[in-house]
Amino acid sequence: MTGAPTILIADDDTAIRTVLHQALSRAGYEVRTTGNATTLWRWVSDGEGNLVITDVIMPDGNGLDLIPRMRKIRPNLRIICMSAQNTLLTAVKATQRGAFEYLPKPFDLKEILSVVKRALETPLDGEGGVGTPDDDDDEKLPLIGRSAAMQNIYRTLARLMNTDLTVMIAGESGTGKELVARALHDFGPRRDGPFIAINMAAIPKDLIESELFGHEKGAFTGATARGMGRFEQAEGGTLFLDEIGDMPLDTQTRLLRVLQEGEYTTVGGRTPIRANVRIVAATHRDLGQMIRQGQFREDLYYRLNVVPIRLPPLRERSEDIPELVRHFLNQVAGEGLPIKVIDGPAMERLTVHRWSGNVRELENLVRRLAALYSQETLGLDVIEAELSGGAPIPTETQPSESEGLSQSVERHLKDYFDAHGGDLPNPGLYERVLKEIERPLIKLTLDATRGNQIKAATVLGLNRNTLRKKIKLLDIPVVRGGS
Template sequence: MNGTILVADDDAAIRTVLSQALSRAGYDVRITSNASTLWRWVAEGEGDCVISDVVMPDENLFDLLPRMKKMRPDLPIIVMSAQNTFMTAIRASENGAYEYLPKPFDLVELTAIIERALQEGRRKPSSSDNAVAAKDESMPLVGRSPAMQEIYRVLARMMQSDLTVLINGESGTGKELVARALHEYGKRKKGPFVAINMAAIPRDLIESELFGHEKGAFTGAHSRATGRFEQAENGTLFLDEIGDMPMDAQTRLLRVLQQGEYTTVGGRTPIRTNVRIVTATNKELRSLINQGLFREDLYYRLNVVPLRIPPLRERIQDIPDLVGHFLKKVQEEGLEEKRLLPEAIETLSRYSWPGNVRELENLVRRLAALYPQDEITADVVSVELQSTEEGSTPDIGSTESNTDLTIAQAVELNMQKYFNSFGDSLPPPGLYHRLLSELEYPLLMATLTATRGNQIKAADVLGLNRNTLRKKIRDLGVSVFKG
């Protein structure tokens, strides 16, 4: 015999299928429908490998698993579950499971996992020694589709590792959520999580943002500034849209990955760093390498663990769970409880979702905020989706007249476009004051253009004293309309 496999599941059909399949593979198989029998077998030293469901009539496996691992730390335990959530995979990993398999699973894959576990002789070092305290079951990642199950399994394996992860996915798929999950459920959870979007930072400031700068390093550097690496010390640094990083900054990042140290802009003393790097992109990095826009050696350093986040159109079966998740969120934020009727969910499932999960969340928020009825119908959803497809939301850049558009609406629409341009990340800090300072110039330009350069009329529209307007025109370098 190749070994004895202990199988525990309260489903008779699954017990029968596993018994027959594993027996044909040459294993001695013992089956039970309850946790107490499984515990007795393990306590008596029986079995070379365990395959067990999570929910059983007498005890939850996650309550039993730590005791089994304490008594027999080298016994590989494979967890299978129909509760295919991110937290199930994480709890399996935290409690020392050898592998997690969502139901339904592939028998060929299961057999290969058993063979690998037995060949290793003992399980890899148990993460149960560093198991985190019980966490809120509110999930950072939502979905039960096969594509998401594979992501959960990879994340569970990576939680107790510092390996560099490269997340690839379209805008709106939730790349930063995945990066945060890696941090918040990993061994660096007590450290900071720092995110920076390469596409959102002026290219000539990226190195300063990442590594910090010394006083006088460049014009405007009036004092020493800490960079994101220093802010993320002992934690995780998430570099979003890594494909937009300039070549000079790529070279400096490569040195950090190779030598574990960096220097500030304008500095000379190397600084040791202890940071886990997680990166993300919605671009094809190999194409950028071929164009000479991305370093190949840096790519291999970053792509140690590749992780692809599927677009929503590839995981349509997750829409009901996602809708429920977002409705719960908006209710917690103060909006009234809503429910989407089954026909409305079906309507959502037929849409292509070019904006992915972010677009779905925005739609759910809009439905919850704008419609008073408790139950949202398919007709309401169809109207909203049609408006989205036709682009009927007022567009400030449009040449069409829209006299009903208020200033607040104009700002809101353009700010939404601004936030969307950052993908899964957020704008750099200081947005409030930056917005106010940058708003004056286009405001004065637009007003002077509308008044054909008449400063008296412009001052009246703006509600400013004429002398104040003249001073602002001079200080901001506004070109006065000549018509």
């Protein structure tokens, strides 16, 4: 075909078709647009177009289902898939069915133009991937979220699914590093093999080599039989090395040999064993700084860091919090805990909270809410109490009219201790109980004084500066207009 490349666009949204038509035409391409899958299939069948941009959901068909059919009759046709269903499964399906690129909606026009240029200049090789997941249930997906940060993760993972490349996952504790490793395994060519995880920080240093590589009988005191290591257990599958920054230097040297030579020996053994595993490593540490301090081998770092993936902390993807909360609520309901609903103001409070423990902390909170509160709909008061540092366990017992503050506090604390038994939470209960009383006291005083901080400080018997500090420390909303 001579002249400018022809781009075929299929999307049932007229506005999207118009925007793409204008942008691509200005870039010098010939453009044809349609709002249905039938017309797109006819164009492709007739040999038209050099590149296809297709939506996933259309009135008469699914763009994902159309991709392998188009690739079968036109193996060299480049296909870009767009979708507002911005999940990992969509990205994986698009890639494994043969799409050149997957782009989430809303998209950036500059990125579209860049991807189109790259697609037209890059030859395709073969018929897609190793297979496509059948499960359309997003509830079973390992990763949740539709933020821009997560879309970048999905697209990277989709590109890696058909490879055996070593991957290094960096991210704070609780961001879901093992979930990413699981996704690479479950949707990849080794998914029929085992997934074996080992946390370097959880194993005594003198046992790490035995845990990784196994040992022979008599190799050390207590080795009364041959022990199988994680490399052997992961044969044909994936080995996830979590907290790789906690691996001792001598073990790093042995691991480097495995990555270089593809073989290892057991502790006390002499016969090399071929390693047939995919390595995925993860850390929350700054390995660059550890290298400068002589605590991590630079050559091992480059062997592991073939494909780096950085997982964003929850504070960088706060728009995902409502979806994560609903996912966890559905999950715990499926496990037999009561069905709960978080109301609007409460959900907004969860969204603006700074989650130092990331997704893991959020999940733990949701489980606690489902297990400990009797009401079906949970409001702002419950969330505020929980986020302030550990609310007393709610009770259906109503206080008597003559019950004083001291008796009320004692009743709540008794319920709290009865509920936890000997399994009490982390230290700091004294400070948390004070906050439980101090926050509503200051908030109600400010409400009563219509936000007048001078008057509120007088009522409370506090210095005005002290009150301001407590308002900030306890995150108490300030009514504007009060002095």
